[in-house]
Amino acid sequence: MIGFLIQRVLQALMVIVAMSVLVFLGVYAIGNPIDVMIDPASDQALREALIHRYGLDRPLIEQYFVFMNNMLHGDFGESFIYRLPVIGLIWSRFPATLELALTAMMIATCLGIPLGLWAGYKPDSWSAKAIMTFSVLGFSVPTFWVGLLLIMTFAVELGWLPSGGRGPVSNVFGLKLSIGSLEGWSYIILPAFNLALFKLGLLIRLTRAGTIEVMSSDYVRFARAQGLSEGKVVGLHVLKNISIPIVTVFGLELGSTLAFAVVTETVFNWPGMGKLIIDSITVLDRPVMVAYLILVVFLFVLINLVVDLVYGQLDPRIRVKAAS
Amino acid sequence: MSDAILRVNNLQTQFQTRNGVLKAVDGVSFEVGRGRILGLVGESGSGKSVTGYSILGLIEAPGEVAGGEVLLKGQDLTRLKGEAMRRVRGAQIAMVFQDPMMTLNPVLKIGTQMIAAVRAHDKVSRKVAWGRARDALAKVGIPSPEERLDAYPHQLSGGMRQRVAIAIALLHSPAVIIADEPTTALDVSIQGQILAEVRRLADETGTAFVWVTHDLAVVSSLADDICVMYAGRVVETGAAADVIASPRHPYTAGLLASVPAEHEPGERLPQVPGSTPSLADLPPGCAFAPRCFKAGPACTTTPPVQTFADGRSALCHYPIEPVSCQPLSSTSTTYRSAS
Numbered sequence: 001m002i003g004f005l006i007q008r009v010l011q012a013l014m015v016i017v018a019m020s021v022l023v024f025l026g027v028y029a030i031g032n033p034i035d036v037m038i039d040p041a042s043d044q045a046l047r048e049a050l051i052h053r054y055g056l057d058r059p060l061i062e063q064y065f066v067f068m069n070n071m072l073h074g075d076f077g078e079s080f081i082y083r084l085p086v087i088g089l090i091w092s093r094f095p096a097t098l099e100l101a102l103t104a105m106m107i108a109t110c111l112g113i114p115l116g117l118w119a120g121y122k123p124d125s126w127s128a129k130a131i132m133t134f135s136v137l138g139f140s141v142p143t144f145w146v147g148l149l150l151i152m153t154f155a156v157e158l159g160w161l162p163s164g165g166r167g168p169v170s171n172v173f174g175l176k177l178s179i180g181s182l183e184g185w186s187y188i189i190l191p192a193f194n195l196a197l198f199k200l201g202l203l204i205r206l207t208r209a210g211t212i213e214v215m216s217s218d219y220v221r222f223a224r225a226q227g228l229s230e231g232k233v234v235g236l237h238v239l240k241n242i243s244i245p246i247v248t249v250f251g252l253e254l255g256s257t258l259a260f261a262v263v264t265e266t267v268f269n270w271p272g273m274g275k276l277i278i279d280s281i282t283v284l285d286r287p288v289m290v291a292y293l294i295l296v297v298f299l300f301v302l303i304n305l306v307v308d309l310v311y312g313q314l315d316p317r318i319r320v321k322a323a324s
Numbered sequence: 325m326s327d328a329i330l331r332v333n334n335l336q337t338q339f340q341t342r343n344g345v346l347k348a349v350d351g352v353s354f355e356v357g358r359g360r361i362l363g364l365v366g367e368s369g370s371g372k373s374v375t376g377y378s379i380l381g382l383i384e385a386p387g388e389v390a391g392g393e394v395l396l397k398g399q400d401l402t403r404l405k406g407e408a409m410r411r412v413r414g415a416q417i418a419m420v421f422q423d424p425m426m427t428l429n430p431v432l433k434i435g436t437q438m439i440a441a442v443r444a445h446d447k448v449s450r451k452v453a454w455g456r457a458r459d460a461l462a463k464v465g466i467p468s469p470e471e472r473l474d475a476y477p478h479q480l481s482g483g484m485r486q487r488v489a490i491a492i493a494l495l496h497s498p499a500v501i502i503a504d505e506p507t508t509a510l511d512v513s514i515q516g517q518i519l520a521e522v523r524r525l526a527d528e529t530g531t532a533f534v535w536v537t538h539d540l541a542v543v544s545s546l547a548d549d550i551c552v553m554y555a556g557r558v559v560e561t562g563a564a565a566d567v568i569a570s571p572r573h574p575y576t577a578g579l580l581a582s583v584p585a586e587h588e589p590g591e592r593l594p595q596v597p598g599s600t601p602s603l604a605d606l607p608p609g610c611a612f613a614p615r616c617f618k619a620g621p622a623c624t625t626t627p628p629v630q631t632f633a634d635g636r637s638a639l640c641h642y643p644i645e646p647v648s649c650q651p652l653s654s655t656s657t658t659y660r661s662a663s
Contacts, residue, residue: 218426225380225421226441226492227414236440240431315431316476 005305012301016294023290024064032056033080033284054080067290076294077287081280086291090273095175096166097265097272101257103179103192108199109250116207117234123212131204138201147194147267154190161186164269191268195261199253206249210242217241243314251307259296328355328395329532330379330417330500335392337371337378346603348374348387350556356500356532356549361523363547363564364536365579369600371556372536373422376502379534380419381409397499415445418493422505424485428477434488435473441492460491465521483514490518494525502534507542519546540583544568552576555601555611562636570646572630572638574618610641618642 027033034050051057055066070077076086115135119128155163167187170180178184214220215238223233262274269275273292280288337349349371356362366372378389381401394401396417404412421427429437438457439450446453454473461469464487477485486506493501503522507515523546526533535547543550543564550567552560552575560573571577578596587593598615601607607614613623622641631637632646 218421218423219429221382222419222421222427222489222492223429223437223440224382225413225419226495227410227412227444228440229410229444232440232444236432236436237429241429317430317478 004308008301008305008308012298015297015301019293019297020068020290021064023286023293024060024067027284027286027289028060030284033286036283037080067287071291071294076291079280079288080285081283081288082285086287089288090276090292090295093271093273093276095169095177096270097258097261097274098175099177099179100188100192100195100261100265100270100272101254103188104195104257104261105199105250105254107192107196108203108253111196112200112203113207113246116204117211117238119204120208120211121215121234123208128208132208135201135204138204139198140201141197143194143198143263144267146197147191147264150190150194151267161190164191164267166271191264191270194268195257195264199257202249202253203246206245207242210245211238214238214241240314244311247307247310247314251303255296255300255303258299327357329358329397330534331355331393331395332375332379333393333395335375335378335394336390337374337383338388338390340386340388341604343604347556348603349378351392352553352556352558353392354549354551354558354561356534358499358532359526359530360548361526361533361535361546363543363550364534364553365538365540365543365550366553367538367579367600369555369603370553372538372553373504375553376419376504376534376536379502380413380417382413382419411445414441414493414498415496416498417500417502418496418498420486420489420493420501420503420506423509424482424489424506425509427489428485430477432476433473434475434477434480438473438488438492438495441495445496456495457491460495461488463494463525464488464491465517466491481514483510483518486510486514486518487521490522490525494529494531497529498531500532500534502536504536505538506535508537508539515542522546540568540579541585552579555606556603557611557639559612559639560637562632562634566634566636570644572632572636572643572646573640574616574642574644575612577644578615578617610639618644 032051034047034054034056038047038050048057055063058066067077078084079086079089082089115131119131122128151163154161165187167178167184168181169176169178169184171177172180178188211234220233220237223237228236258273260274261270261272262278264270265272265274266278277289277292279285280292332355333353335349335352336347339346339348352371352375354362354364364372364375374383374387377383379394379401381389381404383389389402392402396412399412401409401412401417428434435454435457438460439453442448442453442456443450448456457473458469461472466472466484466487472480472484472488477488480488486509490501490503490506507518510518519542522533522535525531535543537543547564550560550562550564551558552567552573554575560567560571560576562572567576568580571580575596578594581594582596584593596615601611601614607624609622609624610616610619610627613619616623620642625641627639627641629637629639630643632643
């Protein structure tokens with residue numbers, strides 16, 4: 001168990017190193033951030049001064065080691081644009097994205113698993129076919145377009161919900177979240193649903209496929225022969241057996257939602273991390289990009305670690321071994 | 325036998341397929357009395373497993389029980405639907421399946437599965453259910469049952485898992501247990517132990533067993549009565565000892581002749597020529613006629629059920645004449661309990 005954790009941490013460190021090198025090289029190849037930042041009319045002396053101030057005149061390898069050294073001391077540097085510590089900048093956007101991602105995953109899970117179970121339990125019924133059609137739409141229609149439709153329908157035509165932005169925040173578990181108030185919910189529900197659609201489609205299909213497979217297994221037949229009610233058969237025998245692929249996809253999707261909710265955050269003008277990274281890329285704000293991506297790697301490693309630990313709880317045959 | 329607990333009358337189970345209606349079970353009738361063991365014998369595809377599923381109402385679309393009766397203590401199970409049938413399943417009639425590796429849910433503890441089985445019919449606390457599960461495991465000869473309840477199926481051997489499955493079937497002391505080739509996947513010594521255990525349970529608890537198998541050696545040592553099936557029909561019935569000593573239907577005779585124990589090592593085994601016909605393409609009249617050494621001109625018409633003086637019957641135009649009684653084999657073990 002300890003060996004497993006150490007191995008995971010080492011893996012994460014290697015990924016972080018590899019990724020930081022790639023980002024450094026990539027941004028270096030794209031161009032000089034100073035050219036984007038300063039007024040094109042400013043003279044060469046000012047440009048040189050700025051380049052020197054940010055240390056961009058030093059060799060790339062040196063820049064990289066200075067950055068890594070600072071990072072190891074907990075200093076991710078300052079944003080070129082905002083002139084603020086990167087960590088504080090990302091942290092200020094984190095709660096918005098977190099609550100958006102979690103709400104979206106909750107919608108996807110609470111709807112997707114029951115709908116998928118039903119579609120797999122009665123695969124030939126018309127309701128199952130309707131659910132499957134919906135799931136295809138869920139992950140084939142582009143997110144931005146659905147987002148615009150949602151705004152058109154619920155904000156513009158019906159006027160029930162606000163069209164974008166984030167509602168009033170309150171302190172929930174030490175984070176500034178908008179889900180603490182009803183008004184906050186009115187802001188979050190549309191973008192969350194928009195973000196959930198793809199995952200909803202995915203979870204429905206995954207749950208259905210697993211359910212169909214398990215329903216024809218011998219142990220389900222044996223459970224029925226024991227006189228277990230259909231609810232027990234599905235809730236006890238089926239659900240636990242199909243939970244491994246569901247947990248896997250849930251973990252991956254949670255990670256990618258937290259890291260890359262860019263499109264939805266842009267359409268709904270949601271002040272989260274996705275918007276921050278997009279803005280940073282357009283102005284080549286290298287410290288923000290590197291720090292953000294390191295955070296993303298860390299997030300994925302953490303989520304996958306939790307998923308691996310949950311596997312062992314769900315299926316006793318794959319308890320975590322120190323060697324693996 | 326008039327005191328039959330389970331009586332199956334003219335059971336018909338059909339499957340709707342693209343090639344038309346397949347009659348997997350076509351007019352099967354038999355009965356089992358208290359504490360008796362009926363061997364339901366046949367080759368693969370003869371409809372013996374489908375018969376078992378039909379009795380419990382576990383046939384799924386595109387299959388259906390199209391006719392006949394399944395009388396359990398006089399109550400016709402084929403008329404029961406949904407919740408009413410669920411109450412019978414596991415409580416009054418239970419089933420054990422062929423492959424013990426597949427019948428227990430791999431991700432649930434034995435205890436969880438057994439407690440669910442207890443509470444499916446009796447509204448008792450988990451603690452009481454746990455105690456009953458432990459007692460059931462002890463009853464089928466599982467050592468240290470408390471530990472087993474806390475184990476997952478993959479931690480038990482195949483024989484142990486099949487004992488667990490039998491223990492689950494016994495939880496509500498059902499009147500009848502249908503066992504669908506439960507020892508086929510096990511090695512011979514474990515098979516012997518389980519057969520002895522089943523014989524003991526039938527004698528002690530009065531539970532009736534319908535033992536579905538293709539293995540005549542098992543039937544000859546375990547069953548009281550035999551019912552031989554071929555292509556969805558019962559071709560011969562009778563007391564186990566009589567049928568084995570002197571088969572009346574040519575198919576039964578063919579099956580018995582191909583049991584290896586009856587022959588010298590190295591000798592070529594006689595076999596029934598040909599193979600089981602497809603249900604979609606049965607010959608007219610007797611389904612066995614194309615493979616039968618006694619087939620005659622009458623066999624293109626449906627054979628009559630001929631009943632004989634000793635309570636036996638055969639579905640045949642030309643039944644074999646009885647021979648004077650000879651034991652099957654002096655070396656074969658008989659799984660009778662010590663009592």
